[in-house]
Amino acid sequence: QVQLVQSGAEVKKPGASVKVSCKASGYTFTSYYIHWVRQAPGQGLEWMGIINPSGTSTSYAQEFQDRVTMTSDTSTSTVYMELSSLRSEDTALYYCVRSVPGTKAFDIWGQGTMVTVSS
């Protein structure tokens, strides 16, 4: 079935970087854009950015422009999100999400990866 499977939880110190993976299966990887959305504990959803899995383009939310990098590996149908200069406020559940072409809606969500930033 169509699914996005993410890498496991991470604990990082302030100032470090984290790289989360998201492996797609059950559909044509290059036909759907992938987004990253995060959710701090007890808080709402926050859109971080989008990548065309063909690897040709990305777009990031202004808030993360200087710290986030999204990449893809078509040989393994995997998308990566790297966030640098981590601070305690980056402690959150990070989701990779597929969007339906044209509708701009998010139809398939990964299970989420918890990133904890603590000294």
Added chain:
Amino acid sequence: QSALTQPASVSGSPGQSITISCTGPSSDVGSHNLVSWYQQHPGKAPKLMIYEVSKRPSGVSNRFSGSTSGNTASLTISGLQAEDEADYYCCSYAGSSTPWVFGGGTKLTVL
């Protein structure tokens, strides 16, 4: 601070109908007809309930419906059931420097 404004909480009794509003700038909700709604149960990933303002994905109950009026989108749930108790988020495509924006979320309590 979210770009889209939702009520923090709404409640209703089983069988009743409730409506959750989502208000944003005219450049977002009012312009693109690309509003979507998500349901999130505790400890679970969000689930797409409505897209393009009023369309339901396959498998979503027709008790869920969406609409817009001006700069406000709305999600209506009719015939409330216990399993509808969850957090609900609206999202709009804005086509700006931050193209997708979410509302702050609304906690629905079924009394």
